Amino acid sequence: MPNQLDTTDGPASANRFERRRARTRQALIAAARQILAETGETSASIQEIAERADVGFGTFYNHFETKNDLFDAAVGDALEEYGQLLDGVTAGIDDPAAVFAASIRLTLRLAASHPEITQILRLRGLPHINAATGLGPRALRDLEIGKASGRFTFEDPLVARSAVGGALIGLLQLNSTRDLDAEAGEQMAEMILRMLGLPADEAHEIATRPLPDLP
Amino acid sequence: MPNQLDTTDGPASANRFERRRARTRQALIAAARQILAETGETSASIQEIAERADVGFGTFYNHFETKNDLFDAAVGDALEEYGQLLDGVTAGIDDPAAVFAASIRLTLRLAASHPEITQILRLRGLPHINAATGLGPRALRDLEIGKASGRFTFEDPLVARSAVGGALIGLLQLNSTRDLDAEAGEQMAEMILRMLGLPADEAHEIATRPLPDLP
DNA sequence: ATCTGAACTGATAGCAGCATCAGTCTTGGC
DNA sequence: GCCAAGACTGATGCTGCTATCAGTTCAGAT
Numbered sequence: 001m002p003n004q005l006d007t008t009d010g011p012a013s014a015n016r017f018e019r020r021r022a023r024t025r026q027a028l029i030a031a032a033r034q035i036l037a038e039t040g041e042t043s044a045s046i047q048e049i050a051e052r053a054d055v056g057f058g059t060f061y062n063h064f065e066t067k068n069d070l071f072d073a074a075v076g077d078a079l080e081e082y083g084q085l086l087d088g089v090t091a092g093i094d095d096p097a098a099v100f101a102a103s104i105r106l107t108l109r110l111a112a113s114h115p116e117i118t119q120i121l122r123l124r125g126l127p128h129i130n131a132a133t134g135l136g137p138r139a140l141r142d143l144e145i146g147k148a149s150g151r152f153t154f155e156d157p158l159v160a161r162s163a164v165g166g167a168l169i170g171l172l173q174l175n176s177t178r179d180l181d182a183e184a185g186e187q188m189a190e191m192i193l194r195m196l197g198l199p200a201d202e203a204h205e206i207a208t209r210p211l212p213d214l215p
Numbered sequence: 216m217p218n219q220l221d222t223t224d225g226p227a228s229a230n231r232f233e234r235r236r237a238r239t240r241q242a243l244i245a246a247a248r249q250i251l252a253e254t255g256e257t258s259a260s261i262q263e264i265a266e267r268a269d270v271g272f273g274t275f276y277n278h279f280e281t282k283n284d285l286f287d288a289a290v291g292d293a294l295e296e297y298g299q300l301l302d303g304v305t306a307g308i309d310d311p312a313a314v315f316a317a318s319i320r321l322t323l324r325l326a327a328s329h330p331e332i333t334q335i336l337r338l339r340g341l342p343h344i345n346a347a348t349g350l351g352p353r354a355l356r357d358l359e360i361g362k363a364s365g366r367f368t369f370e371d372p373l374v375a376r377s378a379v380g381g382a383l384i385g386l387l388q389l390n391s392t393r394d395l396d397a398e399a400g401e402q403m404a405e406m407i408l409r410m411l412g413l414p415a416d417e418a419h420e421i422a423t424r425p426l427p428d429l430p
Numbered sequence: 431a432t433c434t435g436a437a438c439t440g441a442t443a444g445c446a447g448c449a450t451c452a453g454t455c456t457t458g459g460c
Numbered sequence: 461g462c463c464a465a466g467a468c469t470g471a472t473g474c475t476g477c478t479a480t481c482a483g484t485t486c487a488g489a490t
Contacts, residue, residue, distance in 0.1 A: 017457060021467070043258075045447055056469035061449070126341065129385060130392050153415065155402045158389060163406055166385020170344060170377035177345050180374075187370045191378055195410035200368070232487060236437070260477060271439035276479070431490100438485070448475080455468070460461100 025063045027053040032074035037119035042071045078120040079128055083135040085110070085117075089212055096146035097193055100139075101207045104168055104192060105185035106214060111175050113214060122172040129165035130158070139164065146196065153197025164192055240278045242268040247289035252334035257286045293335040294343055298350040300325070300332075304427055311361035312413055315354075316404040316422045319383055321429060323400035326390050328429060337387040344380035345373070354379065361411065368412025379407055 031052035035044045046067060050057045064070040089106060090099045111118040128134050143160050146152035154160045171188050174180065186207045193203035246267035250259045261282060265272045279285040304321060305314045326333040343349050358375050361367035369375045386403050389395065401422045408418035 015458075017466070020456080024467080046449095047447075057471095058450080058469050059467080062467065067448095126384065126388055130389055154406060156399060158393075159386065159395075159399050159402045160406065162385035162389040163382040163403060164385075166381035166383065166388070167378040167410075168381065169341065169385075170379075170381020171374065173341055173381070174345055174373060174377040178373075184371060184374050187374050188378060191369060191375065191410045194412065195382075195406045197409070197415070200412070230488075232436070235486085239437080261479095262477075272441095273439050273480085274437080277437060282478095433490080434488090436486085436488105439481105439483085441482100442480085443478105444480105445478080446476095448473105450472085450474100451469105452471100453469085455466105457466085458464090460463080 021063075024053075024055055024059060027055055028060065028063055028070060029074050029077050032070050033078050033116055033120065036071065036074055036078075036123070037116040040119070040123050042067065075120055075124045075128070076133065078117050079125065079134040082110070082114075082117050082121055083138070085114070085214065086135065087138070089214060095151075095206075096142040096149075097151055097196070097198055097203075097206055098209070099142055100164065100196070101189040101193060101209070102211060104171075104189040105182070105207075105211055107168060108171065108175065108180060108182065108185035108188075109211075109214060111172065118172060119176075122169060122176060125169050125172075126166070129162060129169075136161070136165075143196075151198070160196065163195060167192055167195075236278075239268075239270055239274060242270055243275065243278055243285060244289045244292050247285050248293050248331055248335065251286065251289055251293075251338070252331040255334070255338050257282060290335055290339045290343070291348065293332050294340065294349040297325070297329075297332050297336055298353070300329070300429060301350065302353070304429060310366075310421075311357040311364075312366055312408055312411070312418075312421055313424070314357055315379065315411070316408060316424070317426060319386075319404040319407060320397065320400035320422075320426055322383060323386065323390065323395060323397065323403075324426075324429060326387065333387060334391075337384060337391060340384050340387075341381070344377060344384075351376070351380075358411075366413070375411065378410060382407060382410075 028049065031049050034052060035049065036042065046060050047057055049067075049070070050060050060070075064073070086103050086106060090102050093099050093102060107118075107121075129136055139161050140157055143152060143154075143157045143164075147154065147157065152160075167188065171180075171184070175184075190203045190207035193206060194200060198206070243264065246264050249267060250264065251257065261275050262272055264282075264285070265275050275285075279288070301318050301321060305317050308314045308317060322333075322336075344351055354376050355372055358367060358369075358372045358379075362369065362372065367375070382403065386395075386399070390399075405418045405422035408421060409415060413421070
């Protein structure tokens with residue numbers, strides 16, 4: 001009978017021990033993500049976090065050394081999910097300009113469908129723009145491709161990435177004070193394409209193309 | 216004899232009581248600004264803050280209800296100073312495009328000359344982009360002037376301001392990981408002018424003009 | 431010169447959160 | 461079925477912070 005259960009195991013973890021451990025860890029991370037999105041703070045007590053995750057208080061220390069470790073993991077987890085969402089939708093697009101335009105507009109849509117990820121991106125995303133994980137490297141690659149093909153015009157790709165990322169988070173910031181409609185996303189996409197060197201009419205056309213749905 | 220001293224009083228405060236109170240308050244704010252710039256955190260104990268400000272522990276409660284009140288005041292204070300610095304230098308410039316270009320490049324210079332303000336702007340500036348105090352209203356006014364005169368091309372000034380502000384803070388973020396030279400400021404200014412609708416050659420010219428010194 | 435009120439001070443009591451650890455439960459091997 | 465290893469649990473002691481408050485100092489008024 002236990003063997004039957006074993007056959008239903010996901011391929012992720014060899015045995016039930018590891019799976020239980022991973023589930024507990026994920027519960028803690030999910031609780032931290034919630035708190036981060038709701039309050040923007042990391043000052044909640046470990047007791048409260050454990051309670052939300054529905055695990056014992058002492059269990060926290062089986063997985064993380066300090067509260068900061070947990071919140072770091074939670075931010076990384078949320079941004080990784082954000083990156084994979086965008087990746088999935090833009091995977092079929094070849095033109096880097098179209099990729100950026102779609103990503104920006106989708107990010108604004110994400111604010112409605114995935115408020116938790118959006119809050120974390122808005123509140124904690126800035127320091128990760130230049131990080132070696134998440135969307136950062138992919139954005140950099142697309143910028144370099146666009147530059148090499150002559151489609152984009154700028155000097156330093158790192159400066160360009162900071163500008164694009166900062167503007168995107170600025171848009172989320174604005175969206176948190178007054179709810180923006182989809183048209184604001186088109187405007188932002190158009191402005192960013194112009195910033196990257198595209199002619200105004202072409203930027204407008206790309207920024208107003210039909211947008212694929214999120215999963 | 217006391218009258219003689221009174222004649223030397225600054226115009227800011229009527230009497231010595233108020234001046235003493237204001238000095239104590241400023242000492243607390245300065246301490247909070249230091250801590251914010253050094254650690255990026257607001258978790259320092261009130262005891263440590265009071266010690267840095269060289270005031271008694273209990274004095275804190277004569278001026279602020281909670282630690283957050285103090286840090287809010289400290290951020291406001293730093294950003295106000297930042298705004299006045301830029302205002303002073305760009306006061307004589309008429310063209311809004313030139314004002315933005317100069318402000319962006321000067322902000323990067325500020326990172327070297329005023330690291331404390333820069334850190335606070337980088338870490339806490341984002342939520343203030345859309346606030347009713349600081350540089351926000353001035354940036355919005357310049358954007359609207361530029362739009363009305365046909366120099367800038369965009370739809371919603373609020374979206375444009377979020378883009379400009381976010382990109383600027385993104386640049387500071389990059390600058391905190393690897394020290395940028397003045398040329399990076401010119402690049403960013405040029406990109407932002409293109410984003411606002413200026414032709415590429417004109418954006419380049421304005422972004423590379425000689426830059427006045429900070430006081 | 432004395433008085434009055436406001437600001438400053440730091441010792442103290444109370445509280446909240448942290449980290450530990452001895453015991454319990456779960457899983458896998460034999 | 462039984463045992464060993466690892467994960468989970470929450471009561472407990474402890475540390476450090478907060479907010480208070482009674483006493484002191486300072487500045488201006490009479």
